[in-house]
Amino acid sequence: MPARPSSRALPGALLLVLCAACSGGADAQDPPAGGHGATAGAAGVGDTLFPKLGNGGYDVTGYRLTLDYTPDSRHLKGTARITARATRALSSFHLDLAGLRVRKATVNDRPARTARGGTELTLTPAAALPRGRTFTATVVYDGAPKTLTDPDGSKEGWIETDDGAVGLGEPTGSMTWFPGNNHPSDKATYDIAVTVPKGLTAVSNGELKRQETNGGRTTFQWHTGEPMAGYLATVAIGRFDVQTTTTGDGIPQYVAVDPTETDGPGHLPDQVTDVIDWETRTFGPYPFSSTGLIVDHLPDLGYALETQTKPYFDGAPDEALIVHELAHQWFGDSVTPRAWKDMWLNEGFATYAEWLWEEDHDGRTAQEIFDDFYDGTDDESDGIWDFPPAAPPTARRVSDPPVYGRGAMVLHKLRRTVGDKTFFTILRTWLKDHRHANADTRRFIALCERKSGKDLGHLFEVWLYGDGKPKKP
Known part of the structure; x- marks a missing residue:
């Protein structure tokens, strides 16, 4: 890792297990259309560095995540509704999920059988899925999400903070808080609704569409309309000072700062505007519908991450780090590597x-x-x-x-x-x-x-x- 880490550090110790066994990779040839000849989707896409990450046989188009988190108990309740298209006839398929208890699952609103093995969740639908068919898979789950520890001691996955938690996913951590096709080659839209105790804020990717308090708990509903790789998804829960502005080109901007890091957002919105405007002149049009930053107080984390539309910082960032993580909105977030070797x-x-x-x-x-x-x-x-x-x-x-x-x-x-x-x-x-x-x-x-x-x-x-x-x- 560079002396001043600019982005995600080493993968978790769990990855050494994931990479020890080689996957069969993506399906070499699709069977005929329809449910005839349906087979199980592959557990992994055959990535040369992370062969067990991702899953074969389908392409996700959208995630709808409904999350409820209580920091005091570290308990997460979640429902993931995944819309996908079968790229081959499937008798069953895999989702990546580390830890958490699966309470029930459906495919096309019909009960589906589930099986767990390591970080693989297998869903077997009531009827085979024909090639080319769009389907929905819903998984209801709960538990205390895992934090993955890297060989150098750095963390990813679901990480506790002084006043809440944050989900960070590069390269594997997203599977600790929602099931999905956890490989950068399968990008999708995201709708993430997070309910937390009143007084806390839940920040995620994209634009805030709704904020509503009922019975001592507040729901924040976020929408990401542009495709996003799963490792770029985030939820940051805690006490934040929030400032909403626009860039010089009128792009909505949401800056959330832990009050222990600064006296409010301060000059950060202006810095974001300056950097986004400069990078737009240098690289071309900004690729997303909104921008911003999340500045948390997590001093032992040791890195920043280019979470889409709102890069995450573990403390108040310097100018060069802001430039780096916002540049990723073009390089990495909009244009994403097909495989981790790139x-x-x-x-x-x-x-x-x-x-x-x-x-x-x-x-x-x-x-x-x-x-x-x-x-x-x-x-x-x-x-x-x-x-x-x-x-x-x-x-x-x-x-x-x-x-x-x-x-x-x-x-x-x-x-x-x-x-x-x-x-x-x-x-x-x-x-x-x-x-x-x-x-x-x-x-x-x-x-x-x-x-x-x-x-x-x-x-x-x-x-x-x-x-x-x-x-x-």
Whole structure:
């Protein structure tokens, strides 16, 4: 992890178990349409780093989560209604869920059989699901959600705070508080309603559609209309000072700050506006219907996370960290990697956004920062040569320094090779072509070569895929 962690750190110890066994992966060939030949959906999508994450046989289009949480008892009650389309004829299918008790489940409003095995919840519907059929699965569950502990001691999943809790999901933690297809390749819309004791606030992704208090408890209903990967979903529960404003382009902005971190939101809304406006000028139109921040008081967490539309910070952030996490709204949240091995498309781009911000705000030039990384004099340069940024060797290293710092160096080398005009055309085209979708490194390289008219094979072979430290550029 970089000296100043910019985003999610190492995966949880649970992932070492998840990655120990290889999955059969996505279904190689769909059976005929209809229920004939229906088989069980795969437990995992065959991700090379996290083979048991996600599930085969269906594509989720929307989640409707109804949650009720009491911090004093740490008890969560939830109902997840999932709308999906069968991509093959299914006799049963899997959802990812860690812990919690499943009280009942239905598919298309008919009782479904359930079975548990590790982090897999298997639902068997009363009748097979034909390929191409849209269906709904509803799971009613409760319990004390898990916190996953990483090998370095960092946390993810459902984490208690001084006055509530927060759900953080990169790369696996979302399955500790709702069942789903927990892989970035399956993005969906989200409606999340959270009921908490009166006096607390529940902040989530997207826009607040309703806030209502009854019988000493308050419900906050949030809507995310643009597709979102499950690891980017969040719920932060606690006491927050909230300020609602708009950006320079009129985008609604919701900033929630734990009062122990600052005297209210203060200057943060203005910082968000400044950064969003600058990143819009640099990268193209902001990809979502709203923006904001969540600043909590969780000093032992040790990282920030680019939760969609409202990045989460464990304490009052500095300017560079705000730039980084908001840049993820373009790189990672709107354009999401198809597989976890392409994590550099998130972190290298967000790190390079920090370099560009510093260059544009009377700091070091991007070339000077590149040189400091190469020479090892930048505080965040430790460990950047450990492995190629596009080839994390294991799941536990998917967010290590090469993915951040050396990933940014790849982009700077590209910029110097193709020139500023072509470079920024590449970035804007990348974001436009894959807006709200998934993409991978192969597609990025192809776009770079198409837009530049150059053979860039050597550049990417050395800086993106090469082992060790390249010769002095």
